[in-house]
Amino acid sequence: MATAGFWGDLALAPGRSETLDYGTLRLMVERTQREVWLHIGRASGDDGEGEALRRWAIPEAARLSVRPAAPDRLVVVSQEHPFHLPSHAEARVYVRIPLFVRVVASWPGSSELVIADVPSIVLSDTWWGTFTEGELAYWLTTTARAEVSDDVFLPHVAMCPFRFANRSEEALPVERFAVRVPHLTIFADGARMWTDEVRVRYAAAAEGSEIGFGGRPPAESPNAERVAAPRIPTRRRFHARTFGRLLGF
Amino acid sequence: MSAFAPVRLVQEAAQLPPAPLADAIDSLSLAPVVRTVVVVAIGVPLLYVAAKWTRRWVAHHMNLQAGLVAGKLVFYLGVTILAISTLREMGFSLAPLLGAAGVLGIALGFASQTSVSNVISGLFLIAERPFVVDDLIEVGGVLGRVMSIDTISVQLRTFDNRMVRIPNETLVKSQVINITRFPIRRVDVQVRVSLREDAARVRHLLLEIADRNPLSLMEPKPIVVFERFGESSMDFMLGIWTVQGNYLAIKNSIQEEIKRRFDAEGIEIPFPHRTIHVGSASETFPVELPDGARRGSLDEPV
Numbered sequence: 001m002a003t004a005g006f007w008g009d010l011a012l013a014p015g016r017s018e019t020l021d022y023g024t025l026r027l028m029v030e031r032t033q034r035e036v037w038l039h040i041g042r043a044s045g046d047d048g049e050g051e052a053l054r055r056w057a058i059p060e061a062a063r064l065s066v067r068p069a070a071p072d073r074l075v076v077v078s079q080e081h082p083f084h085l086p087s088h089a090e091a092r093v094y095v096r097i098p099l100f101v102r103v104v105a106s107w108p109g110s111s112e113l114v115i116a117d118v119p120s121i122v123l124s125d126t127w128w129g130t131f132t133e134g135e136l137a138y139w140l141t142t143t144a145r146a147e148v149s150d151d152v153f154l155p156h157v158a159m160c161p162f163r164f165a166n167r168s169e170e171a172l173p174v175e176r177f178a179v180r181v182p183h184l185t186i187f188a189d190g191a192r193m194w195t196d197e198v199r200v201r202y203a204a205a206a207e208g209s210e211i212g213f214g215g216r217p218p219a220e221s222p223n224a225e226r227v228a229a230p231r232i233p234t235r236r237r238f239h240a241r242t243f244g245r246l247l248g249f
Numbered sequence: 250m251s252a253f254a255p256v257r258l259v260q261e262a263a264q265l266p267p268a269p270l271a272d273a274i275d276s277l278s279l280a281p282v283v284r285t286v287v288v289v290a291i292g293v294p295l296l297y298v299a300a301k302w303t304r305r306w307v308a309h310h311m312n313l314q315a316g317l318v319a320g321k322l323v324f325y326l327g328v329t330i331l332a333i334s335t336l337r338e339m340g341f342s343l344a345p346l347l348g349a350a351g352v353l354g355i356a357l358g359f360a361s362q363t364s365v366s367n368v369i370s371g372l373f374l375i376a377e378r379p380f381v382v383d384d385l386i387e388v389g390g391v392l393g394r395v396m397s398i399d400t401i402s403v404q405l406r407t408f409d410n411r412m413v414r415i416p417n418e419t420l421v422k423s424q425v426i427n428i429t430r431f432p433i434r435r436v437d438v439q440v441r442v443s444l445r446e447d448a449a450r451v452r453h454l455l456l457e458i459a460d461r462n463p464l465s466l467m468e469p470k471p472i473v474v475f476e477r478f479g480e481s482s483m484d485f486m487l488g489i490w491t492v493q494g495n496y497l498a499i500k501n502s503i504q505e506e507i508k509r510r511f512d513a514e515g516i517e518i519p520f521p522h523r524t525i526h527v528g529s530a531s532e533t534f535p536v537e538l539p540d541g542a543r544r545g546s547l548d549e550p551v
Contacts, residue, residue: 076468124460126467127490132431136492139467 007155007188007227010064010103020066022101022156023120027066029103034060038103038116056115062107068158068193069100069117069228070184075138076126082175083144085166085202091174093144095160096152097181097195098123120156128178129241137178144174148220150192158186158193161218168204178242180211182231187217187224194218200242208241285338292331300324313382314398318375321400363418367401370417374398379420380427387426388415429493433466436489436499440507441482443517448475448483454514455487458506464499466490482519 006020010029017030028039038054077095085091098121106112123138145152148159160179166172177200184195197214213236217224303323308316336343358365375398380386384395386405391413393405403420405413428434442451452473459471466489474486487507491499511518 078467122463124463124467125465125492127433127469127492131433131469134432 007066007068010066012064014060020101023098023154024122025101025118025120025156027101027103027116027118029064029066031064034058036062036064036105036115040116040118042122054116056105056113058105058113058115059107062105065104065106067102067104067228068156068186068188069102070158070181070186070195070231071097071100071119071123071138072117072182072231073137074128074135075123075140075179075181076128076176077144077179078139078141078176079174080141080143082173085164085172085174087166087169087171090163090165091146092161092163093146094148095140095142095144095162095179096154096157097140097160097179097184099156099158099186099193101156153192155191155193158184158195159218160184160195161197161220163197163199165199165201167201170204172202172243174243176244178240180240183213183234185213185215185226185230186228187221188227189217189221189224192221192224193227194221194224202243205239207239209243210237210239211242212237281338281340285335288331288334288338292327292334296324296327296331299327314375314378317382317397317399318371363416364401367417370421371398371400373421374403374417379425380430384430385428387428388420388423391415392428432493433469433490434493434496435469436491436496436503438487438489438500438503438507440485440487441479441519442485442511443519444478444481444483446483446516451483451485451516454510454516455485455507458503458510459487459489462489462499462503462506464491464495464502466492480523481521 010018012018012029012031014031014033017028019026019028021027024043026039026041026043028041030037030039034057036056036058038056040052040054042051075097083091098119100117100119102114103116104112105115123140126137126139128134128137144162153159160181162177162179164172164174179198181195184198187194187196194217196216197218199212199214201210201212203209213230213234215236217226300320300323304316304320306316307319333343336346380395382395382398386393386395388405391405391407393407393413396404396406396412400417402414402416405415407413440451440455452475455473456471459465460467465471469490471490472488474488476484476486478484487503489499489503508518510516
């Protein structure tokens with residue numbers, strides 16, 4: 001029997017195992033006296049890497065926990081229904097980001113050891129940049145929604161509030177945009193997972209848009225608890241390319 | 250006289266003031282030899298250390314290629330200085346040597362045109378940087394990974410683990426294809442299907458196969474080009490973008506998937522065939538059997 005979307009300490013006695021489901025990920029954690037075995041599988045139909053086994057030798061006193069984490073690369077959001085943002089206008093949309101699942105081992109006298117860091121849903125790869133330079137990213141097709149309701153929350157998916165401000169003199173077509181998820185902080189408000197708010201100010205500048213991260217729970221869940229720090233700590237604001245697509249032959 | 254000479258010599262020596270050891274060695278003409286040995290013994294290891302340190306420092310602050318060149322420059326400069334110092338210690342005057350070197354230089358210049366050309370070409374390669382160490386390049390049909398860029402030549406390691414040395418001059422004169430310069434690459438797969446197939450359906454299937462391959466990038470999007478009507482087939486090209494490191498993996502997996510899907514969908518991958526008509530396009534080829542020959546069937550064993 002698998003437990004769905006569980007986050008927290010995993011109390012496993014030697015010789016016992018636990019199966020956990022997150023999105024398309026099926027994670028079986030098996031504990032022996034001095035080892036932990038992780039069976040990482042995928043639901044059928046998902047283009048994952050297939051069944052994988054990871055075996056770690058850890059002290060008997062080690063404690064295990066399962067924690068959410070932001071994806072390890074930026075996510076390019078492709079909208080099913082693109083919209084245009086008029087000049088000098090603002091818009092706030094919500095994007096659902098599938099989380100990574102981290103299994104962490106810790107024991108007295110040692111720092112925490114990440115023994116698994118796998119996506120709850122395997123996203124396709126894409127390229128963000130030009131033909132000569134750029135970075136590998138995940139591809140996410142979504143309907144960037146203007147409102148959220150309780151039924152869209154899932155334990156393995158974080159809701160990311162995105163605020164666009166078009167400071168240019170032309171309307172901004174928002175068809176694809178990059179979410180720099182390694183800089184996001186994850187919050188939990190009960191079963192509802194959130195990220196901090198991302199603010200993007202577009203001014204048609206050569207250096208890209210100005211991107212800012214709230215660093216605190218979004219206004220919708222002000223009392224949400226921080227459950228994961230950003231993978232890549234960063235300044236609150238920086239400039240990077242956020243809009244556009246790679247065309248060409 | 251001769252019988253008493255050694256005795257007098259010893260007596261004269263005993264009357265001399267005590268000389269330091271260096272003077273004694275000098276008097277025996279051993280000093281230059283000792284100094285030369287000392288200079289070489291200290292200088293050569295120092296030179297190696299200096300060259301190694303320079304290579305590491307420059308490689309760390311610039312790139313590996315610049316590091317290799319800087320290390321070699323320091324080494325050769327040091328060798329030159331060491332050689333001059335050694336010659337001076339040995340008591341050679343450099344003036345006649347330099348004069349001789351002028352004459353010798355002309356002779357050597359004629360003899361080493363190719364080497365000098367390679368050295369200058371090497372400098373061009375370093376300045377232009379068409380490739381760096383670890384790049385995968387193709388030169389004159391040779392495909393290999395760059396191991397080192399030296400003063401005279403570039404060394405490649407081929408995929409079957411052979412070393413190929415290419416003179417720098419050749420590289421400057423030849424077309425060099427740098428395969429790994431850019432981070433993403435398109436994998437082109439040639440696909441042939443029977444002339445009776447629906448071209449639009451084939452295109453749709455190919456794009457679907459590309460989309461489902463986990464190594465294929467969503468952007469740049471995969472493309473399908475209907476290239477031509479072949480003699481026995483319609484020829485398509487499926488182009489899929491992937492990151493450099495996945496090139497071989499996707500080349501294998503995509504062709505296996507095409508075969509599997511085409512088999513499942515009943516799409517025929519044709520073999521070359523030719524229909525021969527004689528005289529008229531609608532009549533079959535007349536076959537005349539020799540006398541006594543029996544008309545057989547394909548089902549009968551031959």
